[in-house]
Amino acid sequence: MSNLNLKAVQPLFYSPLSIFELEDAEALNAQLLAEASVRRDASPGLSRSNWAGWHSEDDFFERTEPGSLALRNHIVQAVRACTKNVSPNFDFSAYGIQAEGWINVLGRGGLNTPHDHPAWVWSGCYYVSVPEGDKELSGNIEFFDTRTNVRTLTVDGAACFASKFVMKPKAGMLLMFPSYLRHWVYPNDSDEDRVTVAFNVRFVRSVQS
Template sequence: MAFKLDRVDEVFPTPLLRFEVADADRLNRNLMKEIAARQKAEGGMNRSNRKGWHSERDLFDRKEPAHSELAQMLLRMIAQATKHYAPNTDFTGMEILADGWINVNQRGAYNSPHDHVGSFWSGVYYVQQPEDVEGHSGTIEFLSPHKALQGRGLIEAPITADKMTVRPKAGMAILFPCTLVHWVHPNDSETDRVTIAFNAHFRRRQPVGPGQAIRSRKR
């Protein structure tokens, strides 16, 4: 009996996008200066990070030039990614609500498994990522939202994977749905691992002045 494949739906996709920032060396040098100043001036917060420094979640309100430059760029990435996955959406009546914070992970520091449920997109920008390491040091690992399929190891494909590991580089930004569980392996280097994490979601634009198709504020 003959048959043909009639239709395939990729249901509940989990995109993981990677962006490469042009001229990232200049941006990162300036960010490192601004972050060093903030570490001196501010205390820190303990969230999913262990042995690290965690800033306030105010990236999108900061006035420092490099903070602000990065924040504006991240908003453009978020808009681009959303348009890619939802091309028919009319974004003109919407605004992006975003928050972001800095993680400085010294040697031995890591982030335990967590998600960012309550937003839409989550992401990370890599300001300084030690490269003098082996193994999993400093890598970010994403855990499958699906229960494992029997036969893992026999059938090797994205459909059977229970995790995905990414070794980031400075100047890279990654973006993924906020529900995706992830964690960061301990930093084995003497060099700090410096990252900026962020969340973003959309809402109907509140009555504001003209010309503000997209604006952000701290969540």
């Protein structure tokens, strides 16, 4: 019997990507699609990391449409869960949550170039509609290794040794990750729109009386 005992493994500098799935999301997604369509008709949108496509104003958390309000509640719930995961003793009562959010609509060939979301804590995305696309990689999201100054040999099957992580989202999925984590979205290889709601979140300490 070995006398070598593993005492602890500390996940140093790791980047938690949390993957949520909303049950029975069809009705909410239909509502969000309708709200996005109305807004798109009313606004030319913004130009950010979107290559083609439409990017709404950053006011998702100020909207009063029913679908937007419902999704906002789910996002706040996810923020609390992700924060509890990395900081079990985090005192939510001592902080307010600041957030911005926006709708992305990517038509055929639309993509998001590599970027991160500086000055925030959590970033995330809710998938309203994800077309299949003709190519396997269509509409995938890819995350880059944050350790840009090192190259290690990989260990097959071990995500922490890989230089990137690619996943295929589906409608009803919500991703949340640290805002520093660079990512991009592969081109939409479909005639159907890829529609998402993206958001950034940070905490602001409440004023003590």
